[in-house]
Amino acid sequence: ALFLTEATSEDDSVSLTAKSVHHHPQTKIAKQPCRSIKPKYRWKVVWRNVFAFVYLHVAGLYGLYLLLFVCSWKTFFWTYLFAFIAGQGITAGAHRLWAHRSYKAKLPLRIILMICQTMAFQNHIYEWVRDHRVHHKFTDTDADPHNAKRGFFFSHIGWLMLRKHQDVMLKGKKVDMSDLAEDPVIQFQKKFYLLLVPIMCFAVPSLVPWYFWNENGWVSWYTASIFRYCLSLNFTWLVNSAAHIWGTKPYDKTIGPAENMGVALAAFGEGWHNYHHVFPWDYKAAELGNYRLNHTTMVIDFFSKIGWAYDLKTTSVEMIEKRAKRTGDGSRTIKNFEGDV
């Protein structure tokens, strides 16, 4: 099937214009009703992923039922704790440490974060970081793996069910990954990822409640493994979908990413996305380090106190003020930005 869509491609060389289509009536494209200017590349649905995500969400709903009405309070608490720890592997680890280098971490912390990131099963760190750096460099274009211009569904989960747009591969080559290629912790995880993921993301969270407090193994699997994984994925994806669609833009009103408190709460402080795209090097990923709305900052500050995290990078108030004045939408003084730490 051939699909037509809004003109999102920045690169004219990969897309025919409507005009050229009319000049070549023999092409397949001309037989389709022309809804917009540029025809899209062909969708290649990856059915394996579609089925996996359908199972994950149906089974996840069942897990939610067991979590609320059947499991013991210990399993409930364990599910939350595991989600928190795995989440830090994504936020403090893959995102703020490895993708943005917003602080430095000593070897023990890098190993801990790598293990936590494996618990989250969101691809190995090297792949996660490559996609994320490409997302920042080519935000909201066809070269962005989860281009929010293609709508909520695509930027949320759809991008994981289709082969990538060729621009992602072509332009993605320009992104420097040499720092990760040299990190033995990253290379270790990459090498053993397929072995580590089933253990860390599924076996450990299910076996702990079963072994230590005699939780029913079935209940344990659907709550601590399946539901917890499903919810964590959706909370993470909200950063790419909701926080690229809804919210204020105090720092740059010309870009898609926005400040979204709901997403910040769900994703441990990763919802201050207008700030983050304007000042991506800031370890707080937000203007102020309000711990209640930014649990990840709390975790990094803790490791900084014991000396395992260092060289924390942030942004001066003058620089933020100047930028907000020049490109912001005027909403910078709202209450969410009053820090309490």
Ligand code: ST9
């Ligand atoms: C998941 C990831 O969920 C979620 C990421 C979210 C990011 C959010 C960021 C927001 C900030 C942080 C917020 C955190 C909040 C946390 C809260 C916690 C509660 N550049 O990919 P392939 C090349 S994963 C350059 O196979 P296909 C490269 O050569 C969920 N080049 O493309 C590559 O080969 P290799 C679990 C690139 O075939 C080759 O292309 N995982 C780039 O089109 C092929 O790459 C899944 O479900 C690039 N960016 O397949 C798996 N990309 O790797 C899903 C590719 O050898 N993925 N290349 O170098 C897949 O099955 C496939 O990737 C696909 C595309 C079907 C989606």
Ligand code: ZN
């Ligand atoms: Zn980022």
Ligand code: ZN
């Ligand atoms: Zn973004």
